[in-house]
Amino acid sequence: MKGLQVTDLHVSVDSKPILRGIDLTVAKGEVHAMMGPNGSGKSTLSLTIMGHPRYRVESGSVVLDGEDLLALPVDERAKRGLFLAFQYPSAIPGVSVANFLRTAINARRARADTKNDMPIPQFRKLLKERMELLEVEDSFLSRSVNDGFSGGEKKRLEMLQMHMFQPTMAVLDETDSGLDIDALKVVAHGIEMLRGPEVGILLITHYERILKFVQPDRVHVLVDGRIVRTGGRELAAELEAKGYDFIRDELYAGKA
Amino acid sequence: MLLPLDRDDVERLVRSRGEPDWLRESRLRALERYTPETWPTGLEEEWRRFPLTDLPRTLFIREPAGSDPPSEYSSVPVAAAHRGVVFDRWIDAVGDHPDLVRRWLDDGDGIASHAAFRALNGAAFGHGSTFLYVPAGVEVELPLHVHKRWNRSESAIVFRTVVVAERGSSVTFVEELSSEGGSSGRLALPGLEVHLGEGARVRYVRIQRFADDVWDLGSQRYRSGRDSSLASFNVLVGSGRTKMGLASDIEGNGAEVKLYGLVAAAGHQRIDVNSLQKVDGKGSSSDLLYLSALYDFAKAVYYGVIRVEPTSSGTGSYQECRNMLLSDKAGADPIPVLEILTNDVARCGHAATAGALEESELFYVMSRGFDRASAERLLVRGFFQRVINNIPDVQMRARVVDALAPRIGRIADIDAEIAA
Structure with missing residues (x-):
């Protein structure tokens, strides 16, 4: 099976259960939106898939292209084609964007005991192409990674990285939060430009508004650590109209 | 307890190097300053955390045969040489320009509790010593560079580097130090004195890569004249133990001093820096920035003082020491001290941190x-x-x-x- 398969995933943070049995399949070529209110476990899901040490997998599995991701360290997951666009990207003072991208690409290409650096002209060509695609200004390259970046600039850099590393499975963790409409369009454009038969995309979001620009194949609703509804694009519109409460009310109606 | 060095040792050194009387007398004066009272008691703030109990006891002041240490000097650009720039081994500079060297013999004072090591250096400096002189108004465009390599030996590494930049001159100088390891303990006493005349501009880079059998107890002293500009960089990578005493004096208005350091230590290395930034004059500035990356069991203690003199006005000064701990066994202790003896200060402050990388x-x-x-x-x-x-x-x-x-x-x- 090509793509991402999450099966009965239970995750806790500091001994507190957050995800309580997630089942999710994102096939190559598909775009899935994962929506949910604050505290539902959206970021936990994305950070667990990437391998953040703070998130403890109690049971279940995460498989990418048939390979058990949970057995792999963070960097190996990246090398297998997984990319996470962060909600809060870290600043790396003293390391320029250009240097970071180049070093990262070479780190990903390296195999045991052998370097396999991308030749500089090839790197430069790729960079130029991707920067044009995402309308990133040249001045970006010499600035330190995310250091003093505005919210919009950080998201733009996440998109540039996503396009430089050419993942086969991209998870975007609330990449659309806190953006003005122009920045939102940049992110949406970045996602649309990545979309293709060889790439699966999981777009995690609180708001429906980015789905005005990105057409998801499936929409999931995450509440209290469980996927409670799955549907097509109309589900997102319904959520936008009624808010998350209606789902909660529905969910807990029988148990009151 | 003093390391053994007596008059006979010094006389023998003078003879083997064929030095003139004035230099011999300078050495003997330094030897007189080398007294039990100058040796650190271990109670001084600078020495409290740096025990000298395991210090190699042999000074071994013996001139090695041949050109040990092998040193590579970059050549002085022809135009600069014509204008009187001297950049040479000390022993050759003494032969070729005795009057010039003699003028810059006085090494002045520095951090009080480091006096014994400065005196030792002044009495016993030998192979590896360098004299760099840039006459008034001469700008040396390309950086001058020397790499001093010491072969494997128990012999102490004692040398003196004097840099003189006269009025309105400018020079960049890189001094690289390295040694072959394998001894059971070896003392190094690198001495550095940098004199900046009025409006002079000096960039100095020290790269220290001594092997881990070396104890480096070096001193550096910078004297900045009016409107001069100094930037010094200490890149400390080597040695098993380093205790550097760095003193900077501002002796005129409008002088700018920048003291940078990079420390990268691993294993059981111990790299300590003491600084004394004396700030004087009108509108002068003195800023220190030391950054350490500490691996394994490595430790770094920084203890430094800024003293803003009562005769100064409108000066700016800063001390910043940041330590990155790459292992939970590594440690750092940055201790900044400000002594502000006037109310007329434009700025004066410090920042000190030690911590691990953010997960x-x-x-x-x-x-x-x-x-x-x-x-x-x-x-x-x-x-x-x-x-x-x-x-x-x-x-x-x-x-x-x-x-x-x-x-x-x-x-x-x-x-x-x-x-x-």
């Missing part, structure tokens, strides 16, 4: 495909960049990065290539 930063970097070690290297390299950025010359920067590579590793440094 969230490491995770972010690793998620881009870096294994943990590479991610750490990238973050340390970024951390050091604040100092590396200030190194004035591309080739010098490359040398510094090369020297750091065994500790902090290498990351691509290709901004220039991409921009091209």
